[in-house]
Amino acid sequence: MELNRQTAHELLDLLKNKKTTPEAILDSVHKQIQKSDKDVKAYVRLNQNKVDPKTANSRSVPIPIGIKDNMCILDEETTCSSRILKGFKAPYDATVIEKLKKSGAILIGNTNMDEFAMGSSTENSCYGATHNPWKLDCVPGGSSGGSAAAVAASEAIWAIGSDTGGSIRQPASFCGVVGLKPTYGRVSRYGLIAFASSLDQIGPITKDVTDSALLLNVIAGYDERDSTSVNAPVPDYRQALKNNVKGLKIGIPKEYFVQGLHPEVKNAVMAAIEALKNKGATFKKVSLPHTEYGIATYYITATSEASSNLARYDGVQYGIRELPKKTRKSPLLDMYDETRHVGFGAEVKRRIMLGTYSLSSGYYDAYYLKGLKVRTLIKNDFDKLFSEFDALIGPTSPTTAFKIGDKVNDPLSMYLSDIYTVSANLSGIPAISVPCGFSKERLPIGLQIMAKPFAEEMLFRIAYTYEQNTDWHKQSVNL
Amino acid sequence: MISENDVKYAAALARIHLEDDEASRLTKDLEKILDYINKLNTLDVKDVQPTSHVLPLKNVYREDRIRPSLTQKEVLKISVEQQEGSFKVPKVIE
Numbered sequence: 001m002e003l004n005r006q007t008a009h010e011l012l013d014l015l016k017n018k019k020t021t022p023e024a025i026l027d028s029v030h031k032q033i034q035k036s037d038k039d040v041k042a043y044v045r046l047n048q049n050k051v052d053p054k055t056a057n058s059r060s061v062p063i064p065i066g067i068k069d070n071m072c073i074l075d076e077e078t079t080c081s082s083r084i085l086k087g088f089k090a091p092y093d094a095t096v097i098e099k100l101k102k103s104g105a106i107l108i109g110n111t112n113m114d115e116f117a118m119g120s121s122t123e124n125s126c127y128g129a130t131h132n133p134w135k136l137d138c139v140p141g142g143s144s145g146g147s148a149a150a151v152a153a154s155e156a157i158w159a160i161g162s163d164t165g166g167s168i169r170q171p172a173s174f175c176g177v178v179g180l181k182p183t184y185g186r187v188s189r190y191g192l193i194a195f196a197s198s199l200d201q202i203g204p205i206t207k208d209v210t211d212s213a214l215l216l217n218v219i220a221g222y223d224e225r226d227s228t229s230v231n232a233p234v235p236d237y238r239q240a241l242k243n244n245v246k247g248l249k250i251g252i253p254k255e256y257f258v259q260g261l262h263p264e265v266k267n268a269v270m271a272a273i274e275a276l277k278n279k280g281a282t283f284k285k286v287s288l289p290h291t292e293y294g295i296a297t298y299y300i301t302a303t304s305e306a307s308s309n310l311a312r313y314d315g316v317q318y319g320i321r322e323l324p325k326k327t328r329k330s331p332l333l334d335m336y337d338e339t340r341h342v343g344f345g346a347e348v349k350r351r352i353m354l355g356t357y358s359l360s361s362g363y364y365d366a367y368y369l370k371g372l373k374v375r376t377l378i379k380n381d382f383d384k385l386f387s388e389f390d391a392l393i394g395p396t397s398p399t400t401a402f403k404i405g406d407k408v409n410d411p412l413s414m415y416l417s418d419i420y421t422v423s424a425n426l427s428g429i430p431a432i433s434v435p436c437g438f439s440k441e442r443l444p445i446g447l448q449i450m451a452k453p454f455a456e457e458m459l460f461r462i463a464y465t466y467e468q469n470t471d472w473h474k475q476s477v478n479l
Numbered sequence: 480m481i482s483e484n485d486v487k488y489a490a491a492l493a494r495i496h497l498e499d500d501e502a503s504r505l506t507k508d509l510e511k512i513l514d515y516i517n518k519l520n521t522l523d524v525k526d527v528q529p530t531s532h533v534l535p536l537k538n539v540y541r542e543d544r545i546r547p548s549l550t551q552k553e554v555l556k557i558s559v560e561q562q563e564g565s566f567k568v569p570k571v572i573e
Contacts, residue, residue, distance in 0.1 A: 091553050184533050198532045227539035228532075296516040307493060314494065317566050318557040324496070331569035337496035349495060350508055353486065356493040357509065370519050372529030377522070379530055411508055412515055428533030453533075 003028040004154040005476060008063045008211045011157065015062070022051045022062035025157070026106055029064045033108075033155045036479035039136055042150035044069050044081060044127045046109035061103040061218060066150040066159035069110040070117060071202070072191040073097050080193050081125035082115045084343025085319045094191020095223045096160060096202050103218045108156060111146030115345045116310065117167055117195045119143050120417045121407065124347045129404055132174060133477040134443055138401040141171030141417075147205045148175040153479050158206040158215055162192060164199045165298050166397075166421025169433035172205055173396035173446020176435045176475065178212045178463070179205045183453045184428035185230035187216075188223030196305035197228070199298075199425040208473045209434060209463045213237035216456065232454055240457035241464045246280035248390045248462065255291035256394035256420050268437030268445040269395045272466060276393075279465055286389065288381045291423065293374050295415055298422035299351075300358050300371030307355030310348070315339030350411060379427040386429075386452035391462055395420055396433040396446035424450055432459045435472040444472075481509050 003011065003025045014020040026049060037043055043066070051062065067073065070080045072090030074097075079085040093101065100107065114124040122130040122145025130145045132138040133153040140149040144161030148171035151159050161168040163181035172179025180203045187202045194200060204215035217238065222231040252273065257266060273283055314336045315321035322338040329337070344352070358367030385392060397417055407414040424431040429450055436447035447466070451458040467473050483506045490497045490505075497505065551564055560567040 088557060091549055091557055224541055228534060228536065230534065290522075293519055293522065296519050299512065300516060300519075311494075315559065316568055318559065321559040323569070328496070330571075330573075332571050333494070335569050336494040340494055341496035341498075344495070349497075349501075350505060350512075352493050352495065353489050353505055354509060354512060356489045357481070357485065357513075360489060360492060367516065369529060370524060372531050373524035373527040374519055374522060376527050376530040377524070379533065412511055415512075426533075 004032045004157065006157070007207045008061070008157050009214055011063060012061065022106070026051055026064050029108060029156060032153065036153050037155055039131060039479065040133050040149050040153045040155065041128065041130050042066070042111055042146045042153060042155055043109045044079070044112050044146065045077060047076060047107055049106050049108060051106065061105055063157045064106045064108045065100065066109060066111045066147050066156035067097070067107055068113050068144050068147050068159070068161050070113060070162060070193040071097055071160065072193070073107065078110065078193070080116045081113045081127055082343065082345065082348070083126045083320065084313045084339065087320070088318050090191070092191065095188035095225060096219050097191065099219055105218070111144070111150050111159060113146055114143035115348050116306070117143040117162060117164055118306070118347050118351050120166070120170055120414050122146060122171070123404065123408055124345055126345065131404070132401045133479055134176060135401065135441065137404055138443065139174065139404050141174030141397070141401060143167040144205060145171045148172050148177055148179065151175070151177045151205050151207060152477055154476065158204060158211055160202060160219070161205045162200055162202050163425065164195050164302060165425050166418040168203045168205060169421050169431060169446065169448060170397050170418060172433045174401040174444065176444030176472070177205055177207055178209055178432065178434050178473070179203065180212050180216065180432045180456070180459070181424060181430060182216060182220065182456055183430045185228055186430070186454065186456070187219050188221070188226040188229045190223055190225040194309040196302040197309060198305060199302060201425070209460060209467050210238070210241055212432070213241055213460050235457060237456060237460055240460040242461050243465050243468045245276055245462055245465045248281045249388065250276070250281050250283050250462070251286035251385050251389040251392045252283055253288045253291065253392055253394055254285050255288050260398050260416070261395060262399045264439045265395050265399060265445050269447055272436040272447045273393060275469055276462065276466055279469060286385055286392070288385070288423065290374065290377045290381050294378060294422045294426065295419055297371050297374045297378060298426060299354065299415060300367050301375060301426070303351040303355030304359050304368050305355070307352045307359060310352055313340065313343060319343065347411065375426050378423055382423070382427045382429060390451065391458055392450045394448055396448040397421070400439045400441070400443035400445060420448060429453055430456050430459055432463050434463045434466060437472060481506060481513055
């Protein structure tokens with residue numbers, strides 16, 4: 001048996017019955033990385049982990065995990081796949097990392113991402129692109145593409161990602177794994193390098209729904225160091241894993257099935273709905289009338305917040321510092337200008353510029369304020385439906401994974417691959433992507449389920465029922 | 480319509496040096512993106528309250544108590560350049 005191909009809950013059972021050891025699990029993951037990561041390029045750096053056999057047995061979850069390169073790990077380099085943070089070693093652990101370490105998790109390494117989580121393909125990385133394990137000339141999605149690819153290639157048992165507009169769910173969909181964006185405030189973001197603070201949320205990327213619940217158990221909870229974390233009780237999410245959707249009312253937003261949705265994706269999602277119908281859930285066509293304004297609203301809010309959050313990368317304190325050869329303004333201003341000129345990639349510059357522009361005097365009302373108002377309309381659409389429905393269901397992304405290089409020169413078409421995911425961030429609701437089939441080219445397709453704030457248990461229940469009655473999650477790549 | 484001068488102005492605000500070819504490429508990109516964003520103008524939002532944040536939070540205060548924090552030495556380990564316990568930067572005043 002190849003240990004690295006098992007899920008975390010299967011491995012925990014094996015450990016409990018003394019049929020394997022944490023060392024053997026870690027070894028199998030390292031062997032897989034050696035074998036396939038030269039092609040997949042999921043990792044930007046590996047930690048030299050040794051499992052201490054004396055402490056291993058007392059550890060509750062000694063499972064190897066991949067960490068997106070935007071979470072601070074004490075004394076390890078963390079760069080957000082950006083040149084501007086090269087050499088930055090965090091002086092503290094993010095809360096999520098602290099919780100993982102406490103649970104005995106083995107942090108295998110940092111996974112690749114779009115620079116500062118800005119992108120949908122993991123091509124905008126100073127380390128180069130990550131490749132989709134199912135088809136190496138395709139993107140893994142993004143921005144948590146390294147985390148999703150690592151799990152899909154069995155180069156990690158599970159992984160942590162972050163989701164600002166779909167950055168966990170879309171790569172999970174493209175790589176055929178399970179990705180959860182929890183409710184805004186469910187997981188502490190202390191130590192997560194900020195992109196857009198009103199949207200960012202950390203979540204698990206796993207091989208199946210059970211693992212997703214297990215990992216959320218480890219990372220969820222209130223943290224006074226994150227003022228946006230919510231002090232609500234954390235249930236044992238494993239209890240939500242029930243193979244039963246009888247009587248649940250699920251809405252199908254008609255705006256998620258319009259032009260632009262690939263027929264193969266549509267068919268797979270409709271088949272998934274049929275499968276859940278057969279298990280006793282009832283479905284009704286509903287409307288989220290402001291869906292088409294989601295991307296525009298998202299890009300105003302996210303870039304405005306980013307232009308402010310990324311102001312801290314100026315060469316003063318950490319990361320890199322660059323000075324132009326000839327003085328342009330003054331030594332200090334030149335340092336800011338040149339450090340940011342050299343340190344940021346094209347997409348990050350594009351977004352900082354868009355955000356700066358929409359916040360600038362004369363454009364604030366027309367762009368930023370308008371965006372915030374439309375955000376209210378989008379959120380109201382969801383609030384209204386969740387007073388009647390237990391969940392909403394649809395595709396995660398309009399297409400399967402696209403070819404590397406296909407969209408890099410067309411930012412707008414890249415943005416549109418997040419058309420079904422951004423609304424959950426704008427509204428703060430939880431959403432999960434689970435595998436629901438394959439295209440003719442054998443690229444995975446993702447099903448998205450959304451629920452009201454703090455209804456992660458509802459997502460797990462529906463996703464688990466679907467999973468128990470299908471076998472998409474059992475299909476894996478052999479690299 | 481965004482002009483190359485607008486882009487250069489925003490770049491100055493954002494403290495990013497742009498080469499000329501970068502500025503003209505960015506102008507074209509932003510023009511396309513803003514054109515798409517302008518679809519929001521078809522909505523009447525006059526009486527809609529803005530949402531900057533989904534949680535009903537106002538100011539979040541912590542109890543005022545002393546707790547362990549990073550030492551100066553630990554923090555300065557990350558510095559690009561340091562001197563006498565401070566971050567060092569190029570000359571600010573001539």
